[in-house]
Amino acid sequence: MLVFFIHGVATRDACYSSNLQQLIKAEFSHREEKNPHFYASFWGSALTDMGKIWNGIDEDLAAVKKKYSKSDSEEFLKYRSFREGFFSQFIGDFFTYMNPDKGRKIRKTIAEQLYDFIEENPNNSELHIVAHSLGTVILWDVLFSDRFSAKDPALSIRAMIRQLENQTDTDVKLKHQVNLSSITLIGSPILLINTMLDVRPEKVEQFAHSYSSEQPLRWLNLIHGSDLMAYPLKANLHLAENSYLKFEDEYLLEDANWVEKIARSLGQNDLAMAVSSSDAHNSYWNCPHTARLITNNILNQLDNNGLV
Incomplete structure (x- = not known):
């Protein structure tokens, strides 16, 4: 069983998923299941250096400030911490990915790492993908977009995880077949960004239908209630009752931090939003609830809240 992580914005540490891996291992151990093999894909070195931009x-x-010496310098660019932090990191990293050369480099890195991961584990045929933030957009783009040339690394990734006989335009030659068994999205802005990518719902259904497995492809979308970047997807996929895709949105309702909790209790919702959005967007990596739901999806198991 292989679990492949794809990170999102503002990630410059290759160990970003370590805490979540440990939490998932604890879930597997508690259920007396054999631990999966993990691989944290890392492509953060290709992203824009926002530090230089802010310099x-x-x-x-x-x-x-020299020109208007009597004015407070903070008045010229209000809400500096928010601009410099989460907002500019997300916008900067997203447009870096959409740059043709940078985007191709990122997809090539992911393709090479996925290939190595599969080849190094020849006795494991189940593949599970967990993607966060911009990583969910990259996965969505790679699987469904029609904007790629025949030699783009996106087609190599499709060939690896889909194993379709008609994928003849790639050089991918895996020694053994893997089956994509589940996808988990965490903190995903796909709903908004798809207005630009324009992937149609039927394309997603065709993807799920392309598998010969008797079980539908399990796809879980985790949304922290305070994460401004994360939105539900199910209704917009227009899935039929007999769909080959078993898709669920699942919500995490905890406050992102104690400041948000206090601000909300005082009715200061705007303040609560400002102090929680970044923490909420990154909270999935350290959340036992997230690990439990991901484990449910990987193992296709029930818990007290039902099937995820």
Whole structure:
């Protein structure tokens, strides 16, 4: 059993999934199941260096401050911490991926790492993908977009995880077959970004239908209630009752931090939003509830809340 992680925005540490891996292992151990093999795909080195960009912004602000010496420098660019943090990281990383050369480099890195992971585990035929944030968009793009040339690494990834006989335009030659058994999205903005990618619901259904397995493809979308980047998808997929895709949205309702909890108790919802959005978006990696739901999806098991 293979579990392959794809990270999202502002990730510069290759060990980003270590805590979640340990939590998932604890779930497997508790259920007396054999631990899966994990691989944390890492492509963060290809992303834009926002630090350099903000150094330039600071130079511009310093020049303005000299021109208007009586004004508070913070007034020229309000809400600096939010701009410099989560917001600019997400926007910067997303547009870096959409750059043709950078995006291809990122897809090539993921394709090479997935290939190595599969080849190094020849006795494991089940593949499970867990993607976060921008990583969910990359996965969605790779699986469904029609915008790629015949030699783009996206087609190599499709060939590896779909194992379709008609994938003849790639150089991928796996020594053994793997079957994609489940996908888990965490903190996914696909619903919004698909307005640009324009993947039609029938394309998703065709993807699920392409498998010969007797079981539908399990696809779980985890949404933290305070994560401004995460949204449900199920209704917009227009799935039929007999769909080959078993898709579920699942919600995490905990406060992202104690400041959010206090602000909400005082009716300060705007403040609660400001102090929680970044923590909520990154909270999945350290959340036992997330690990339990991912484990349910991987093992196709029931718990007290039903089937995820």
